[in-house]
Amino acid sequence: MDNKFPDERIKPGPSIRAGDFAEILIADFLEFICNYWVPRLRYLDKTIKNESPKGSDVIGFKIIQSEIYSTADEMIIFEVKAAFAKSSRNILQRAVHASAKDEIRISESLNSLKQKLIIRKELQQAKKVERFQNILDHPYQEKSGAAAVIEKLFFDKSSLSSTITSKHYNKNCLSLIVVNGENMMSLVHDLYRRAAYEA
Numbered sequence: 451m452d453n454k455f456p457d458e459r460i461k462p463g464p465s466i467r468a469g470d471f472a473e474i475l476i477a478d479f480l481e482f483i484c485n486y487w488v489p490r491l492r493y494l495d496k497t498i499k500n501e502s503p504k505g506s507d508v509i510g511f512k513i514i515q516s517e518i519y520s521t522a523d524e525m526i527i528f529e530v531k532a533a534f535a536k537s538s539r540n541i542l543q544r545a546v547h548a549s550a551k552d553e554i555r556i557s558e559s560l561n562s563l564k565q566k567l568i569i570r571k572e573l574q575q576a577k578k579v580e581r582f583q584n585i586l587d588h589p590y591q592e593k594s595g596a597a598a599v600i601e602k603l604f605f606d607k608s609s610l611s612s613t614i615t616s617k618h619y620n621k622n623c624l625s626l627i628v629v630n631g632e633n634m635m636s637l638v639h640d641l642y643r644r645a646a647y648e649a
Contacts (some may be wrong), residue, residue: 454493454496454499455467455499455642455645455646456470456499456500456642457499457500458639458642460500462500463499463500464635464639465532466499466500466501466502467638467639467642468532468534468599468634468635468638469502469530469531469532470493470502471532471599471637471638471641472530472531472532472597472599472629473492473507473508473530475530475599475629476507476508476528476530476595476597476599476627476629477490477508477510479627480508480510480526480528481510484510485512486510486511486512486524486526487510487511487512487513487578488508488509488510488511489509489563489567489575489579491563491566491567491570492505492507494566495566505555505558505559505562506527506528506529506552506555506556506559507527507528507529507530508527508528508530508595509525509526509527509528509556509559509560509563510524510525510526510527510528511523511524511525511526511578511579511582512524512525513578513581519581519588519590520590521589521590521591522590522591523581523582523590523591524590524591524592524593525582525590525591525592525593526593526594526595526625527549527552527556527559527592527593527594527595528549528594528595528596528597528625528627529545529546529548529549529551529552529595529596529597530545530596530597530598530599531544531545531548531596531597531598531599532598532599532600532634533598533599533600533601533604534600534601534604534634534635534638535601535604535635536603536604537604540609540610540612540613541598541600541610542596542597542598542610542613542626542628543612543613543614544598545596545597545598546596546613546614546615546618546624546626548596549594549595549596549618549624550617550618550619552594553619553620557583560579560582560583561583563579564576564579564580564583567579591623592620592623593620593623593624593625594618594619594620594623594624594625595624595625595626595627596624596625596626596627597626597627597628597629598610598627598628598629599628599629599630599634600628600629600630600634601630601631601632601633601634601635602630602631602632602634603632605630610628613626
């Protein structure tokens with residue numbers, strides 16, 4: 451708990467908490483609403499509690515038939531940003547810009563994920579990830595996403611609607627998600643306290 455949970459009052463702890471919560475929220479959406487397999491290993495090797503883990507934020511997979519490659523198989527990579535305080539910046543645009551970096555870092559993120567699965571002796575799961583490491587020989591659908599999780603008080607529809615996606619490397623397969631709710635930071639702190647109590 452002391453090594454993993456960001457500080458509640460010491461900066462940048464609260465913003466790290468908000469970002470981590472937003473990533474988990476989008477991972478849940480992809481898994482339970484969109485039916486992707488979303489491995490949850492990103493936080494296992496977190497060594498600095500007031501920093502977010504490196505690499506792509508959320509990665510999801512769909513495999514049509516086990517052990518058989520299909521061009522209909524899918525990998526989706528989401529970049530997620532949280533805005534629970536007032537900001538002059540378009541948080542969705544920031545997520546789109548961050549998503550553009552996935553073109554470079556996805557290979558490292560996939561390799562890291564596979565290694566963690568192998569260490570945990572989850573070899574069948576590791577083979578699932580390995581399927582997506584060679585798109586040239588075994589084509590599949592590569593999708594991208596950018597998500598903004600926003601405190602309702604600071605939700606600005608006009609700013610969000612000005613988001614530009616035309617320069618994104620995967621603009622034809624880019625999904626945008628905006629989530630807003632009330633008292634988001636209070637919710638996050640309460641969830642962390644409950645998790646700490648359970649730990």
